[in-house]
Amino acid sequence: MSAQPFVPFWQNPCGLPSRPGLGQRACAFFGARYVLGPVKETVQLVHGPVGCGYYGRLVRMVPYPLYTTALTEKEVVFGGLDHLAQALREAFALNPEARGAFVYLSCVSGLIGEDVAGLARLFEEKGLPVKTVACPGFSSFSQAGGHALAYEVLLGLVKPGPLAEEPTVNLLGEYNVAGEARVIKSLLEGLGVKVHTVLTGETSWSEIKTLTRAHLNLLLCGSTAEALAKDLKSRFGMPFERVSFYGPTAIARSLKKIASFFGFPGKKVLARTRKDEDKLQKTLSSYKDLLSGRRVLLLLGAGKLGPLARMLRELGLEVVAVGSIFGREEDHQKLRAYTELVSDNPTEDELEYLLKFLKPDVVLTNARDQWRPIKLGFPTLSFPQTVDRGPYTGYEGFLNLARDLVKVLSAPVWRFLGP
């Protein structure tokens, strides 16, 4: 690692409550929506004022149907439980194909303290399964709390059942951002492994119920789905493996792991990955000159940071500082292998100090924070959330990342900056 200049930088440890007035974190409802949004065959209803339902419809920039009770002053004062029951009945009537419902609690319903779980039991007795997601916004330090709550709800749906006949896996913690699931599925199909369901990027109520059909759970995002993988192991005896499809080294390692679990010949896997890797390196070599030695600043949620740092190193870039939004100690531990400047929940002015003193060549961040570094004149790449830019997973994804980095770095617009 090269010598770092002095940076006035607050290195916040992770897992702490947010500092009021500062920070970029979101709420538990945001986290729960992040996980549960794409689950199909469900009625999803927010019990709260209209705002939560309005914003919550978009998850990772994709709209998923979301109903809301749109509480008004009357319900806040006199209680909204009857209103909720009526809304649920109507939502089921409008969605005859739904197999169940998720009811999210917002700050208001959490504060006025309604017995939504009791109402859910009443519905369940009538044969309409209703699951309560108790995620009032204030109930956790960050969206990570919401992720955990959502997975607890999903765990409650799983029923024991027979195993599938052919080798089958579940993907846990894979959110199908920009079509990632398709890439991973095709990699696994090359091995002869079927994917039962993708939690929660491409899944449905009935697929979650029969989750135990699979022989193996593949854990992709540790920071959100690890607890689920462990619970599935202890409750249903389903083994799990940590895998990653970000970057060629990780892909090869993960495929080998899976092959050895199912007792496939390792040689075949090796031959396949080598062929793909050779193809990749041929295209990459033209990019590498531009990318090697470039210094990059990372600011993202948590789970993606480690794999992303690894991929960037494989491309020859140097990670100079990392900010996570809701990191865990394990994430930070991993990231310290790349840089000493690791912080949780950095504020906007802290980010600006980093930019001013470190002068990174490129900034990698999420969609809503990307405009600040751009405004200050730094080439910025946001993590893709739309299909048109393609995912960063798999071999083609690695190429996508390299190409995107080349795009932002070599864009002629930066030449016109300066006096």
Added chain:
Amino acid sequence: MINQVKEIPIEGITYKNLKIEKKPLSREYVPPPPELVPRANRAVCIDPGHTCMPLGAMWATLGVHRAIPFVQGAQGCTTYVRYTFSRIFREPATIANASFHEDAAVFGGRKNLVRGVRNLVCRYQPELIAIVTTCSSEVIGDDIHSFLDEALDLMEEELGPEVREAVKFVVVNTPSFAGSHVEGYNRASREFLKALARKSGETREHVCLIPGMMTPGDIRELKHMMELMGVSHRVLFDISETLDCPLVGMPDRIPYYPPGGTPVEAFVRAGDAQAIFALSPDAGSAGAQWLDRRYKVPAYVMTMPIGVRNTDHFLRNVAEATDRPIPDRLRWERGIFLDAMADTLHYTMMKKVALCGDPDFVAAATWFVCELGMVPTYILVGTKSRRAEEDIRQACEEYGHQPVVMNGGDQFEWEYALKNDIPDVILGHSRCVNIAREIQVPLVRFGFPVYDRVGYQREPIVGYRGGERFLARIVNAILDHQYPDDRTHQ
């Protein structure tokens, strides 16, 4: 039909033997039960036409120079709004949050506010902090004013007495269950003037404008018209130089603040203004009317200046309030607008149009489409507004149309109506994309929010020049959709 086939019609082979899962080929369209279509019959709200109050208050605050909204609530209340703003404007926007956790829900948000405000003042040196409450702090019953006093006392001890002068505070109560984002802006306009406006007694020749949730392009067009009139003016909540700024590179002073925005001084001097114009009756009239009552500044509350009649009305009022003639230059612009309308009347006349959006935008746009000879069919007013409904009724009476007005409805009922009576063009915001695709009708985007097009926030729709641009947008959408290429240039 094929979805109902029980077995593959080959003798002796069943789905079970084939080991394939039976899935329907396509989801069959199930029309909703008709009694559940109108919003008034439903408890459940599907695709609401408005969002919650804090957004409006934050929008207003971001139009003030070196001002930061401080949201007294849970963190999601800012994350979602920052997300929305960043998608509309593609600009950084600093919004602070009290970060309510469970302790705040139990013990109240006193500690969060006191610590949060101190953090903000120390780190960001703002000139103004607007404390925007949310449903959680309102349900808990936080006494914001006493918390603020305590925060100021503590900061005075720590940072010296000058902190009281350096930072101004405005409290905007915006519990989201009590109204929509439009009402949030409205309340912010009143609270800012209440907290800051003074009357010095000196007469100053200037007028104030409260634009409402117009885009930066619209505000620039307003300024252009006022300049042509030669009227000294001040746009309150001027987002045109805070949420649409040049790329400058690293500033000398950190943190970055956008260069523009209404200075706090302009709010203080609003008490001396010649007149105050609220150009969005539902977003801003409260502020204008308060100023009228308190400091006797004549308030003009009028329909947004979209289209010929509304712009004429606006300029006539400005001329009346400031005693200045309407210059030839504006007459010229009006002439060009009329020329464009006459040139394209074949494309617009008798076209059925459906409208959707915030009350101020929809009411003004209804006047405009009537002027173009279009026939409004279904009008969704996202936030229930008596004034907007009255405005729409007046326009339709004048031009002899009978549209269905869904005042305060949700998009579900509006979309259902559109599916059964397909219009020629839709005027709406970006959330109408799905229905426009489904019924294959061109969508002209306007109002709040437009996030799926680049540069819309810079293009005006108000005034004569903006009206001409808006007309061009509508006609081009119709041309793209309905006319073969070789017929458009005849």
